[in-house]
Amino acid sequence: MKVLGIETSCDETSAAIVDEHAVVHSLVIASSQEDFSSAGGVIPEDAARKQIVCMMPVIEQCLNQANMKLSETDLIAVTAGPGLFGSLLVGTTCARTLSSVSGIPVTGVHHTLGHLFSSSLRWKGDDITQMNFPVLTLSVSGGHTDIWLRTSPLEGDLIGGTRDDAAGEAYDKGAKILGLPYPGGPSVSRASKDGDSHRFTFPVPFKHDDEICFSFSGLKTSLKYLIRDNTDTMDKQWICDAAASYQHAINAHLCDGIRKAIESHPEVRQIHTVGGVSANEALRSMIHERFGDREIVFPDMKFCTDNAAMIAIAGLHLYEKNGAKEFVTSTSEPLSKVLS
Ligand code: KG4
Ligand code: ZN
Numbered sequence: 001m002k003v004l005g006i007e008t009s010c011d012e013t014s015a016a017i018v019d020e021h022a023v024v025h026s027l028v029i030a031s032s033q034e035d036f037s038s039a040g041g042v043i044p045e046d047a048a049r050k051q052i053v054c055m056m057p058v059i060e061q062c063l064n065q066a067n068m069k070l071s072e073t074d075l076i077a078v079t080a081g082p083g084l085f086g087s088l089l090v091g092t093t094c095a096r097t098l099s100s101v102s103g104i105p106v107t108g109v110h111h112t113l114g115h116l117f118s119s120s121l122r123w124k125g126d127d128i129t130q131m132n133f134p135v136l137t138l139s140v141s142g143g144h145t146d147i148w149l150r151t152s153p154l155e156g157d158l159i160g161g162t163r164d165d166a167a168g169e170a171y172d173k174g175a176k177i178l179g180l181p182y183p184g185g186p187s188v189s190r191a192s193k194d195g196d197s198h199r200f201t202f203p204v205p206f207k208h209d210d211e212i213c214f215s216f217s218g219l220k221t222s223l224k225y226l227i228r229d230n231t232d233t234m235d236k237q238w239i240c241d242a243a244a245s246y247q248h249a250i251n252a253h254l255c256d257g258i259r260k261a262i263e264s265h266p267e268v269r270q271i272h273t274v275g276g277v278s279a280n281e282a283l284r285s286m287i288h289e290r291f292g293d294r295e296i297v298f299p300d301m302k303f304c305t306d307n308a309a310m311i312a313i314a315g316l317h318l319y320e321k322n323g324a325k326e327f328v329t330s331t332s333e334p335l336s337k338v339l340s
Helices: 044-065 085-102 111-118 167-176 184-192 217-228 238-262 281-291 308-322
Strands: 004-005 012-019 023-031 075-081 108-111 137-141 144-153 154-163 268-276 295-297
Touching: 004 044, 004 085, 004 308, 012 044, 012 308, 023 044, 023 308, 044 085, 075 217, 075 308, 085 108, 108 111, 108 308, 111 137, 111 144, 111 167, 111 268, 111 308, 144 217, 144 238, 154 238, 167 184, 167 217, 167 238, 184 238, 184 281, 217 238, 238 281, 268 281, 281 295
Parallel strands: 004 075, 075 108, 137 268, 268 295
Antiparallel strands: 004 012, 012 023, 137 144, 144 154
């Protein structure tokens, strides 16, 4: 079975072919991120306009790379939400149109569910990532920061989340405060490589609280005050040290969440970390250092940030369970409605 995945929830336009063994046969991601670097963030209308132009070429390139025709695919899976409404409409309209002219069924996929499946994907020839349930998944991106306790691919409970900003948002806002370019996560990560992560101490919230919850707005405010109080001494090294210390605080806070989740659910067999922030190398190292006695799984770097391969594999699981159900394009559908 071959699935064509389509993902256009933010500024990227992506298409992928994935089979029922979660093997990725092709993946194309066209990003307009560089066009938004001077604005310091995505301009939704501009993103959607660019996606209209490149949607069909991206799909054609993806089919060519897999050596396939559209008629050889068995299912179309598309991100139905959440995301930017105009961007979502480009992807879902394209998927519905392709489905109606070809007769291939189409299924709508919750974007965050796609991230949860990203750690099961593999490139042709790579080893299989066996999911050993119960799986604890830390899902960290620009829009959400969740901890899931999953008992099967489509079953699980949300056991922790953020009270304010998402972890990726904390990276993006921190980068802006530090004067580092958009997108913030990779910039902070790059600057941190030359920095001392112990030079500045940031408050780590809820450290001694049993509840599994996150908050990043205090960290961001502390960074603002640090800059305000040090404008005279700030040089390149100072910025790198501040970036490294800030990155360390975000990652330590995320690891605290994992620790509490494992303490209250010792039956967990694997720890997965997914979403754009899971591309952060320092976070990967910290998770390995702190939870090395457990089986730890990260997606391939290419599957961390938004991509259509994760939508294809999640869509396949949904289709096998529910068939080609009607879906609405929605900016705010909660994932708890999708996982049972
Ligand atoms: O999953 P994703 O591509 O899009 C959303 O669903 O939001 O995640 C994007 C987020 C952004 O906030 C970006 O700054 C962050 O992931 N990110 C990173 C890194 N790469 C992307 N954060 C920290 N370190 C990185 N290397
Ligand atoms: Zn995402």
